[in-house]
Amino acid sequence: MEVTRKSSWDLWIEEALPKLESRKMFMPLRPMRLPNPEEEEEEEETVVHQTKADEDEYETFQGIQPWDRFSVQVSVPETFFQQWLAGVEHFCKNDKEYAEISPNQKRFKKLLLFASNDFLGLSRHPAIAKATAKAAVEHGTGPRGSPLVCGYTNYHIALESSLANLKKKEACLLCPTGFSANMALMIAIGSLAQLLCAGRKPTNEEKIAIFSDALNHASIVDGLKLAEQYGWVECFVYKHCDTSHLDQLLTSCKMKRKVVVTDSLFSMDGDFAPILQLVELRKKHGFLFVIDDAHGTFVWGKNGGGVAEEFNCEDDVDICVGTLSKAAASIGGFIACSKNWKQFIQSRGRSFIFSAAAPVPLAAASYASVVVARKEPWRRMEVRKRMQEFQALTGIPVTSQILSVIVGSAEKTIKASQVLLESGIYVVPIPGPPAVPLNTGRLRVALTAAHTTEDIKRLVATLSDYVNFQVTKSCSSDLQAKL
Numbered sequence: 001m002e003v004t005r006k007s008s009w010d011l012w013i014e015e016a017l018p019k020l021e022s023r024k025m026f027m028p029l030r031p032m033r034l035p036n037p038e039e040e041e042e043e044e045e046t047v048v049h050q051t052k053a054d055e056d057e058y059e060t061f062q063g064i065q066p067w068d069r070f071s072v073q074v075s076v077p078e079t080f081f082q083q084w085l086a087g088v089e090h091f092c093k094n095d096k097e098y099a100e101i102s103p104n105q106k107r108f109k110k111l112l113l114f115a116s117n118d119f120l121g122l123s124r125h126p127a128i129a130k131a132t133a134k135a136a137v138e139h140g141t142g143p144r145g146s147p148l149v150c151g152y153t154n155y156h157i158a159l160e161s162s163l164a165n166l167k168k169k170e171a172c173l174l175c176p177t178g179f180s181a182n183m184a185l186m187i188a189i190g191s192l193a194q195l196l197c198a199g200r201k202p203t204n205e206e207k208i209a210i211f212s213d214a215l216n217h218a219s220i221v222d223g224l225k226l227a228e229q230y231g232w233v234e235c236f237v238y239k240h241c242d243t244s245h246l247d248q249l250l251t252s253c254k255m256k257r258k259v260v261v262t263d264s265l266f267s268m269d270g271d272f273a274p275i276l277q278l279v280e281l282r283k284k285h286g287f288l289f290v291i292d293d294a295h296g297t298f299v300w301g302k303n304g305g306g307v308a309e310e311f312n313c314e315d316d317v318d319i320c321v322g323t324l325s326k327a328a329a330s331i332g333g334f335i336a337c338s339k340n341w342k343q344f345i346q347s348r349g350r351s352f353i354f355s356a357a358a359p360v361p362l363a364a365a366s367y368a369s370v371v372v373a374r375k376e377p378w379r380r381m382e383v384r385k386r387m388q389e390f391q392a393l394t395g396i397p398v399t400s401q402i403l404s405v406i407v408g409s410a411e412k413t414i415k416a417s418q419v420l421l422e423s424g425i426y427v428v429p430i431p432g433p434p435a436v437p438l439n440t441g442r443l444r445v446a447l448t449a450a451h452t453t454e455d456i457k458r459l460v461a462t463l464s465d466y467v468n469f470q471v472t473k474s475c476s477s478d479l480q481a482k483l
Helices: 008-022 066-072 078-085 095-099 126-139 154-166 178-196 218-229 243-252 275-285 339-348 360-375 378-394 410-422 453-463 469-473
Strands: 073-077 108-113 171-175 208-213 233-238 258-263 288-292 319-323 333-337 402-408 428-430 441-446
Touching (some): 066 108, 078 108, 078 410, 154 171, 171 178, 178 208, 178 218, 178 233, 178 319, 178 339, 208 218, 208 243, 218 258, 233 243, 243 258, 275 288, 333 339, 378 453, 402 410, 410 428, 410 441
Parallel strands (some): 258 288, 288 319
Antiparallel strands (some): 073 108, 319 333, 402 441
């Protein structure tokens, strides 16, 4: 039997856990079983209760159903729509001003959404709605408290187990949001330096070196800034997706504890991190490899396991952060990792420790989403079909469900978004600085399983007045539309 050799990081985390316990800093989770009102009263030790529903209870379907279309449709009050169309930003300064916009509106404008992160179109799935309602009827919103106090129920345990299996990891820790998951993880990793220094301030050599992609999500950036303020880490930012630059930084860094963290699929331009090249660098430098798979989970990989599954390198990713607010169509975040790392993060991740657990109905909804996403793989295929159709109609290389169509000047970008709005299509305009460089204004388009071929044709036809797709196809530098 082959014995897996432990990495330096495995040894450091094993060293840290006993120190936590000896200093009375270990924070245990407290599992709580929620009573079911339909159960007959029995002795506590004789009650047999499933921690998760039988997966056969979740009705699944083949192909887009009428309710799926509602996930890409929305209506807004006509008065607000006209202000929006005119480019008037509306800020509600008082109740009277708000009352003039929303209550009892009778006229609405229907919009087709290309702005939603509900990539699989699960937000209106009847099986998920049924699971949510059932949990609410049986348990209300559940015990309101931290998972370390009374908020860690059989529903949360089942969800963690399903996510750990999805990510091929030993364990999983649920967090209130994806943002708080990254914050908790960055702080926990940084605190390892202090703990291994017996509580004293670590020297520069003893700090943890964390290497972060230049375009990583704000939650990673904010977590790293906070860890830096504590004096636990030193951060190095490498050029976006530039593994040569990262290799140079890693080689020149003399600190022994190194971490590389990156989004797996970047939210603005929809480009993938160079996962396989990063895996090779991990073998060379021995760093802890962390990915934020917020936009990849459930959408990519044969089983929806995300970007690491798509590139067949799940074993090479040490820690995977994810969210339940995008393709899972729920709310919450999670950290898939080893059992040791889970114990450490739950004891040191402040945004986890001092936050309440998700309400039970939302935990039930998220679990149902995991099941449905796995049992309806056609949804992932539909996303790829929409990608292929957009590329065929425009000539733009499409590699993910997130498209960044570069239009040019801020004025032209805003005008294009207004024309789309007038046509009943909502996309997100990013006109210029500080989000993107000057004269690279773009439209962020999100494709979902609930979109149809006709939707794509309609979008492209409207966009064609502002983006010369033929010029784009020949790689013009003026109108380069890319991911």
